[in-house]
Amino acid sequence: MKTIKVNIVTPDGPVNASEADMVIASTETGEIGILPGHIAMVAPLQIGALRLKKDNTTTNIAIHGGFIEVRPDVVTVLAQHAELASDIDLARAERAAKRAEQELQAKTDKLDAQLVQLDLKRAINRINVHKMK
Template sequence: MASTIKLDVVTPERVVYSEDVDMVIARSLDGDLGILANHAPVIAALKIGILRIKKDNRFSHLAVSGGGFMEVSPEKITILADSAEKPGEIDLERAKAAKDRAEKRLSTPREDIDQTRAEAALRRAVTRLETIDRERS
């Protein structure tokens, strides 16, 4: 019985991650899903969130933003996402500025502000910042 499973994280622009891993924890619309080798087949829609990847008894993290799907077979996990970033690829100052901008838009509701877009922008910025924090700890 295999103890690792192949993980591919792909966006329209590139392959972000492609390695054999011990476990993956992804945020789906129905909650967090933990996937190990030999998992039953699953297809799940993903939410904005942190993808946690366990390999060699260490966790690494990716920020997954926008829409996406995860397809699981017993020997492979494929994540198709609009956007996925490694912590080292995230611009900390830009993420902080995006968070501040979104919080400002949400604190002063106006008709010309799309509330749903502002909430999504805030979730993306917070996810990026949390991804950096988790990788540092």
């Protein structure tokens, strides 16, 4: 079966370089599935899971925004932050979610509340991706 190269890069450096039979990503307009030979495209990513399927295994990665660039032979993910499910510290993510929920209750400024909501969304994403592994 044909595969597609996948490179995941953050401002801190590369997170993953591998091959996959299929890539599933959460974009701003919904979830997309990418197979080898897919047409070229660029799409903004939302906070969510990136799934790399290879044979009968799935690698899950928490993505916190960024862009996905698709070419017929390679997918490049430029993420603000990305973390493999196996590297996620579940206890830390749960503490971050709880802290964000508490801060959200105390915020009265709309902008501050939106920033805390993003923190909460990222923490919940990390928890969900960790549980997918």
